[in-house]
Amino acid sequence: MSPSNTCINEDVWTVVRFATFTRLLSLVLQAVLNAVIPDHVADAFSPPRSETPLLLDPVIEALFGGLSRWDAEHFLFIAERGYLYEHNFAFFPLFPLILRFLAATVLWPLCGFLTLHGRLLLAVAIGNSILFVLSAVSLYRLSNLVLQDRKLALVAVLMYCLTPANVFMIAGYSETLFAALTFAGLWLLETRFTIGACLLLGFATGARANGLVNAGFLLYLSLQLGLACARALSRGAGGFQYHHYVWELIRFVLTGAFYAALVALPFCLFQVYGYQTFCHPTATQVPPVLLNLARDKGYRVADAASPTPRWCQWRIPVLYSYIQDVYWDVGFLRYFQWKQIPNFILALPVAILGFIASYMYIMANPVFCMYLGLGDRGKDRKTHGFCNPRVFVYIVHSSILLLIGIFCMHVQVRLLIIEITS
DSSP states (O other): OOHHHHHHHHHHHHHHHHHHHHHHHHHHHHHHHHHHSOOOOOOOOOOOOOSOOOTTHHHHHHHHGGGGSTHHHHHHHHHHHOSOBGGGGGSOSHHHHHHHHHHHTTTGGGTTTSOHHHHHHHHHHHHHHHHHHHHHHHHHHHHHHHHOOHHHHHHHHHHHHHOTTHHHHHSSSSHHHHHHHHHHHHHHHHTTOHHHHHHHHHHHHHHOGGGGGGHHHHHHHHHHHHHHHHHHHHHHTTSOOHHHHHHHHHHHHHHHHHHHHHHHHHHHHHHHHHHHHHHSOOOOOOOHHHHHHHHHHTOOBOOTTSOOOGGGGSSSOOHHHHHHHHTSOOOTTTTOOGGGHHHHHHHHHHHHHHHHHHHHHHHHSHHHHHTTTOSOOOTTSOOSSTTSGGGHHHHHHHHHHHHHHHHHSOHHHHHHHHHHHO
16 A cells, blocks of 8 residues: 555544544534523424323433424424425435434334434434544545645545534534535546446435536536547647537537436426425325414415415426425525624625635636636646646535525525535
């Protein structure tokens, strides 16, 4: 084994140990703070519990109850009951499926001591801790490959383990699963294992809708390879050959469309499922207590006797867009309100860091950025560190998410996205 591989393996073990330590510390802190600080009373989704608590349920609730607040309630409810309410479809199915699988298999021996909800809560603590360690290792592998700087990659991962977004990475949210799949998929993409990357990035879309943005990495790679191949063919033919570029353009369109389709497929299938559930409903058995909750809160359930939802009549009936618009009031400039100024101030430091990173990279590579990273990289251009050419597509990705977050998202979501992607 070469010395460089030995150093990388040592770094990986350092990442594993540090990520594991931060998970244990986060679990301890959330348990203590959840016991000391009263819960904020909010009109958030909080379905009633129908199961009688078993022996270990109070213990699990005391230790990990803080992981089940806010959006985690949706994921736990979906894992336990499925998609009963219309607004549940804002939360994608891969994470609830994994929780239910863990509760029904690995944690099945505890079914005599824990209810299904208790096992799901324990699955959140165990599953997200393991996924976070995997995401940290994947991020190190990716960073080391892109930056070509082992120390900088290690520092980046250690900072990732300490990000304030840790509260979301340990709770019953899908962010940790999404990060692990995205980092691993991009690492495979950098090693040119494109099909494997497509599969992982597709699974990431099955965890969160913003996984659709990852298709940009595959499109950019196809364009890079197409142009490089066309230049090589032209040089081999003794000069510019128009038909070489035409052929590579056609191949880029076809391969790029195929890759993007693989990434978008889980999103499309989930929207089809939502359309069939609410636009062509069949008889479903909803427990009376959950029907009463729907009536009290105004939640929509699939009911053949009720009027068809208006989004079913859209030219392209995308349930996710409807839910974001109606239930969460997400849209262009909708968060720009005087009462939200404190939240903007809260997000300002992270946003500034994102802008500074983009500015530094553009100032270091103005011509390269002007040609969208598709021109000649030059022999004298840096090949390692933050400003090397391979970082370009990640700067674009981060900048796009930053702008979308500022103008179209709530600040709570914006903080998380910027911190993880930056």
